[in-house]
Amino acid sequence: MTIASSGALFWIALGILVCYGATRLGLGSVTEPGSGFIFFWAGLILIILSLMVLVDSLRSSEEIVQETGEMNWVKIALVLLSLVLYAFFLERLGFVLTTIVLLTFLLGWIERTNWLRSLCVACAAALGNFAIFELWLKIRLPKGIFGF
Amino acid sequence: MLESLTSLAYGFNIALQPQNLLYCFIGVTMGTLVGVLPGIGPTATIALLLPATFKLNPIAAIIMLSGICYGAMYGGSTTSILLNIPGEASSVVTCLDGYQMARKGRAGPALGISAFGSFIAGTFSIVGLVIFAPTLADFALKFGPPEYFALMVMGLSVVAYLARKSMAKALMMAVVGIVLGCIGLDPITATPRFTFGILDLADGIGIAPVVMGLFGIAEVLENLGVLTKAEIFAGKIKGLFPDREDWRRSIGPIARGSLLGFFLGLLPGVGAIVPQFLSYALEKKLSRHPERFGSGEIEGVASPEACNNAAVGGTFIPLLSLGIPSNAMTAILLGALMIYGLTPGPLLIKNSPDLFWGVIASMYIGNIMLLILNLPLIPMWVSVLKIPYSYLSSFIILFCLIGAYSLNNSTSDIYIAVIFSLVGLLMKKFTFEPAPLVLAFVLGPLLETALRRSLILSDGSFSIFLQRPISAAFILFSVVVLVAPLFSKLRLGRGLSEED
Numbered sequence: 001m002t003i004a005s006s007g008a009l010f011w012i013a014l015g016i017l018v019c020y021g022a023t024r025l026g027l028g029s030v031t032e033p034g035s036g037f038i039f040f041w042a043g044l045i046l047i048i049l050s051l052m053v054l055v056d057s058l059r060s061s062e063e064i065v066q067e068t069g070e071m072n073w074v075k076i077a078l079v080l081l082s083l084v085l086y087a088f089f090l091e092r093l094g095f096v097l098t099t100i101v102l103l104t105f106l107l108g109w110i111e112r113t114n115w116l117r118s119l120c121v122a123c124a125a126a127l128g129n130f131a132i133f134e135l136w137l138k139i140r141l142p143k144g145i146f147g148f
Numbered sequence: 149m150l151e152s153l154t155s156l157a158y159g160f161n162i163a164l165q166p167q168n169l170l171y172c173f174i175g176v177t178m179g180t181l182v183g184v185l186p187g188i189g190p191t192a193t194i195a196l197l198l199p200a201t202f203k204l205n206p207i208a209a210i211i212m213l214s215g216i217c218y219g220a221m222y223g224g225s226t227t228s229i230l231l232n233i234p235g236e237a238s239s240v241v242t243c244l245d246g247y248q249m250a251r252k253g254r255a256g257p258a259l260g261i262s263a264f265g266s267f268i269a270g271t272f273s274i275v276g277l278v279i280f281a282p283t284l285a286d287f288a289l290k291f292g293p294p295e296y297f298a299l300m301v302m303g304l305s306v307v308a309y310l311a312r313k314s315m316a317k318a319l320m321m322a323v324v325g326i327v328l329g330c331i332g333l334d335p336i337t338a339t340p341r342f343t344f345g346i347l348d349l350a351d352g353i354g355i356a357p358v359v360m361g362l363f364g365i366a367e368v369l370e371n372l373g374v375l376t377k378a379e380i381f382a383g384k385i386k387g388l389f390p391d392r393e394d395w396r397r398s399i400g401p402i403a404r405g406s407l408l409g410f411f412l413g414l415l416p417g418v419g420a421i422v423p424q425f426l427s428y429a430l431e432k433k434l435s436r437h438p439e440r441f442g443s444g445e446i447e448g449v450a451s452p453e454a455c456n457n458a459a460v461g462g463t464f465i466p467l468l469s470l471g472i473p474s475n476a477m478t479a480i481l482l483g484a485l486m487i488y489g490l491t492p493g494p495l496l497i498k499n500s501p502d503l504f505w506g507v508i509a510s511m512y513i514g515n516i517m518l519l520i521l522n523l524p525l526i527p528m529w530v531s532v533l534k535i536p537y538s539y540l541s542s543f544i545i546l547f548c549l550i551g552a553y554s555l556n557n558s559t560s561d562i563y564i565a566v567i568f569s570l571v572g573l574l575m576k577k578f579t580f581e582p583a584p585l586v587l588a589f590v591l592g593p594l595l596e597t598a599l600r601r602s603l604i605l606s607d608g609s610f611s612i613f614l615q616r617p618i619s620a621a622f623i624l625f626s627v628v629v630l631v632a633p634l635f636s637k638l639r640l641g642r643g644l645s646e647e648d
Binding site for chain 2: 003026034052053056076080088102107
């Protein structure tokens, strides 16, 4: 099985889930469509289109995955994880501290910039953004337990 | 017509207020900047700046955000010509002849003609906006839910038709976009739908975190460790003013590019990229020396550059007069209008004339600013590219996170942005295009309401869409667009992707 056809199977499964969820919400009638009406039809069309893509991918042996060059999946996973942790700690530790940690990690670890320079840039960026957003634009950024 | 001119004068009155001038300047400068920088486009930038505009008045905010839209078109050509890297997707074609001109030592005239061409086309499209938008809005007052539904279906069909890879995949993304857009409380019965008990989802998924994820963070992730430092054009750029011969050769292409871009931009679903390819192909067809295209012909720079600018003006017409966005960029602007509490649609011009005419007048002023910003300051924009990508990528991520968070002061929006960045990355990997998803995401709730209202109106008969002439015409057009590729091998989008 090619990657493309397993991808199509994923969309079919999603379509079925959407249709199922839609029936539970209630489809209503054509004269008075219910909450699930649009979801049901969208799910159904998704299933039909995915079947078309599936048939297409089974017929041609060509792999239709984008040649994007080697993606560094380990790095990508690390960045994504760091962003999830950022979201988790943002309101607990405050904007400035979490941002310094995140940027130092991104610059120093992911982009392999000199650690000391990464830390300096991270501090400057975190404080600069705090000044711009919080003080100038009056957009409330989370302060956390330390109050900044 | 006279009425339009009076209104436009009123618009200039508003656009020339110091605050609005300042935000216009910030907008076009930001637009040029992101146009120059590869890796971040106008769509993500508008989303990024959205939270920063909440405290502004809506007119200044929309003036700034639209400045980003057309400013990016100017900036994109600079990197295309000097580095053979399109800063924007809509400047891809400019690379073909622009870079060759630069290699032949004619970078100056190439940059010059693209700036002047953009200016002429921008001016033309503003005139078009003044004439067409109010007329179209008057006409659209006759639209009921069936017409709106049919129009949105047409927009989504056109987007799928123009898909570069698979049309079925583009349609799939449109359907997924509709589903995602409709998550949240039912607009009629207020039943929570697909919220899985998560309170933050009751209001639906926000447009900002979705766009930050799909266009901002995903782009950075894709380039992690891949993007190498760009080779910067070392030669001195001289003679930015095209000579008489350059002008003689360019004036026709600029005129044709402007017309083509503007009228294609009017169609929902088209955007600025496709017209550019078409204008290049048209010039090649019309040229007496088509074989010279690709080796540094000034016509190959003038026409597409005029075209993408005129197209931006064109895309503003369905946005401002119908409340229907035609691409991802205008979809976010629509989202912005709604956040500011304005109701986009045919009544926008009547109810908020200050916004409509102020924004149009500011576009004219913005185009003049861009001409000044882009000609003498080109070396400055080129030096922006010397910022290491590692810094840039980290900052893009940070801005995306701040942007996603500050909309509702909610960390769940950051989680949503992170999820969509992964989705965006996988979509790229499996050749799914994000544009239909974003467009359908914004249109989804409008589409649903229009459909349900139409059915209630017709007592459950789908024939209402065919009985009313305007909606029947839209539906017929959509069917032709969706069915035609089954019978002919030729599809515009695929043809374009081969031209790449």
